[in-house]
Amino acid sequence: MPRWEPSAEDRLRESALALFLERGYENVTVTDITDHAGLTRRTFSRYFADKRDVLFAGSERLPAVISQAVRDADPALGPAEALLAGLAGTAAILAKQVPRSPERRRVVAGSTELRERELGKFVAVTDALAETLRARGATDVGARLLAEVGVAVFRAAFARWTEEPDGADFPVYITEAAAELTGALAPIADQRK
Amino acid sequence: MPRWEPSAEDRLRESALALFLERGYENVTVTDITDHAGLTRRTFSRYFADKRDVLFAGSERLPAVISQAVRDADPALGPAEALLAGLAGTAAILAKQVPRSPERRRVVAGSTELRERELGKFVAVTDALAETLRARGATDVGARLLAEVGVAVFRAAFARWTEEPDGADFPVYITEAAAELTGALAPIADQRK
DNA sequence: GCGCGTGATGTCTCACTGTGTCATCACTGC
DNA sequence: GCAGTGATGACACAGTGAGACATCACGCGC
Numbered sequence: 001m002p003r004w005e006p007s008a009e010d011r012l013r014e015s016a017l018a019l020f021l022e023r024g025y026e027n028v029t030v031t032d033i034t035d036h037a038g039l040t041r042r043t044f045s046r047y048f049a050d051k052r053d054v055l056f057a058g059s060e061r062l063p064a065v066i067s068q069a070v071r072d073a074d075p076a077l078g079p080a081e082a083l084l085a086g087l088a089g090t091a092a093i094l095a096k097q098v099p100r101s102p103e104r105r106r107v108v109a110g111s112t113e114l115r116e117r118e119l120g121k122f123v124a125v126t127d128a129l130a131e132t133l134r135a136r137g138a139t140d141v142g143a144r145l146l147a148e149v150g151v152a153v154f155r156a157a158f159a160r161w162t163e164e165p166d167g168a169d170f171p172v173y174i175t176e177a178a179a180e181l182t183g184a185l186a187p188i189a190d191q192r193k
Numbered sequence: 194m195p196r197w198e199p200s201a202e203d204r205l206r207e208s209a210l211a212l213f214l215e216r217g218y219e220n221v222t223v224t225d226i227t228d229h230a231g232l233t234r235r236t237f238s239r240y241f242a243d244k245r246d247v248l249f250a251g252s253e254r255l256p257a258v259i260s261q262a263v264r265d266a267d268p269a270l271g272p273a274e275a276l277l278a279g280l281a282g283t284a285a286i287l288a289k290q291v292p293r294s295p296e297r298r299r300v301v302a303g304s305t306e307l308r309e310r311e312l313g314k315f316v317a318v319t320d321a322l323a324e325t326l327r328a329r330g331a332t333d334v335g336a337r338l339l340a341e342v343g344v345a346v347f348r349a350a351f352a353r354w355t356e357e358p359d360g361a362d363f364p365v366y367i368t369e370a371a372a373e374l375t376g377a378l379a380p381i382a383d384q385r386k
Numbered sequence: 387g388c389g390c391g392t393g394a395t396g397t398c399t400c401a402c403t404g405t406g407t408c409a410t411c412a413c414t415g416c
Numbered sequence: 417g418c419a420g421t422g423a424t425g426a427c428a429c430a431g432t433g434a435g436a437c438a439t440c441a442c443g444c445g446c
Contacts, residue, residue: 029402040425045404080381112313119312120305141370142377145345152341156334177334182382184335188273189375189382222431233396238433
């Protein structure tokens with residue numbers, strides 16, 4: 001229930017993104033952001049755990065969303081197939097819901113600190129996915145590795161999608177990346193039997 | 194060429210690890226570390242970029258070491274096979290060279306901040322590996338994904354190796370993890386053709 | 387043997403971050 | 417109206433990372 005100027009949180013996020021794009025993440029202080037938004041540093045801390053966090057709004061929901069999608073996949077599918085279906089489904093939703101993805105991506109790519117944080121967010125996704133895949137019958141180590149591969153595929157697809165603004169839909173990139181990976185892994189897989 | 198008490202850098206690392214193990218990473222300040230080592234905070238900054246860095250000595254060499262191992266693999270091997278061979282080879286060397294791995298691992302596992310930093314280090318490995326795999330004939334996207342999978346396999350193997358002190362050799366865990374992964378991916382791979 | 391330069395370390399200082407505590411203000415419901 | 421509640425501001429403090437400069441120990445040439 002916002003009372004003052006609407007939605008301090010959104011204003012902070014907007015200001016942050018704008019300033020980061022303009023000067024680069026490292027050259028912007030929290031005070032710069034709050035001044036720009038007409039608020040104080042203390043208020044910033046109430047909405048975001050730290051300076052990096054202002055760029056990762058809603059990411060705490062991603063693990064639940066993705067694993068739910070995998071859980072909801074056709075029960076006849078094995079773990080790996082369910083994983084792919086779930087990723088593609090999530091990508092379709094995400095592509096519409098998350099605004100400013102390309103801008104955010106550019107800022108994150110420009111700072112080691114931010115890339116580290118992003119990786120941390122994906123670890124949460126990996127953990128949740130591994131748990132879900134175990135529940136769908138994968139072995140312990142297999143579930144972990146499958147989850148890790150799934151996240152890698154997701155990130156590769158996400159990168160291409162944001163880099164090609166007028167390219168294909170997000171889910172298309174997912175199946176493409178997965179095909180490319182299994183192709184590259186085929187020599188090892190075949191030798192296995 | 195150190196002149197005073199031998200090797201300030203090593204003393205700082207030792208002190209840091211000891212204190213982190215004793216009280217936990219978050220509850221130790223840089224001043225605590227330097228006091229313990231008989232040095233000053235300013236000197237700490239000269240050896241390490243930040244507080245986390247004191248736990249990641251030598252990690253900047255890892256990308257070069259691993260990619261060199263992949264480059265050195267039998268030229269007859271394809272990218273994926275060379276990757277596995279290189280990882281196993283590096284693991285064998287690493288297992289002997291890096292001291293205190295289990296302790297370090299325990300500390301890192303106890304702090305989100307440190308886990309993030311570790312992920313960042315592995316990104317450098319992934320980048321170097323992707324470049325090497327491209328040189329060995331993998332496609333752009335395929336090289337990236339293969340590298341990512343390689344790092345995942347490496348980390349899974351590393352985790353098991355440090356968790357089972359009297360278990361098998363590090364390289365054994367690598368081939369085990371790779372086999373498990375290709376097994377889990379088989380359904381997708383088969384459907385591909 | 388001696389001073390000199392070089393490099394490692396210490397001292398001092400400052401900007402920035404993250405956080406606790408308390409005051410203040412705007413709106414809600416009575 | 418008026419008390420209460422919740423968002424925001426003001427102030428303070430510990431911790432970090434970094435610049436500028438002083439200082440000290442060693443190795444070398446004379």
